[in-house]
Amino acid sequence: MKAPPRALPTEHSRMLRIPCPYCGPRDEVEFTYGGPTHIARPGLTATDSEWSQYLYYRDNLKGPYRERWLHSYGCGRWFNVLRDTVTHEIQRVYLMGEPP
Ligand SMILES: [Zn+2]
Numbered sequence: 001m002k003a004p005p006r007a008l009p010t011e012h013s014r015m016l017r018i019p020c021p022y023c024g025p026r027d028e029v030e031f032t033y034g035g036p037t038h039i040a041r042p043g044l045t046a047t048d049s050e051w052s053q054y055l056y057y058r059d060n061l062k063g064p065y066r067e068r069w070l071h072s073y074g075c076g077r078w079f080n081v082l083r084d085t086v087t088h089e090i091q092r093v094y095l096m097g098e099p100p
Contacts, residue, residue: 019093022075034068037080038100062086066100 016028036058042050065085070078080100082092094100 016088016090018069018081018090020071020074020077021079021093021095022077023071026071026074030071030073032070032072034070034078037066037068064091068096 017025018028018031019025020031039054042054046054062085064082066080066082068078069081070076078096080094080096080098081090082094082100083090
């Protein structure tokens with residue numbers, strides 16, 4: 001039996017090339033997405049509603065978005081990325097603890 005033809009890569013199926021600040025550019029499969037960065041954790045006296053907002057609600061922005069990535073199959077370190085959610089262009093990579 002003949003295998004079905006493979007689909008050619010399209011604009012949306014291309015893999016990201018993420019520049020790890022410690023190892024240099026690597027394919028997306030080496031990384032784990034960690035969600036948005038610079039999210040303020042509520043204080044100890046926060047209400048259930050405030051905790052719910054912190055844990056489950058995120059902006060779904062179109063355009064530049066700050067997010068965390070873990071180089072899980074590389075150096076094992078977290079870092080921040082400013083990525084355009086429309087074009088997937090990575091505009092900036094910076095270390096954890098650095099200001100946005
Ligand atoms: Zn790395």
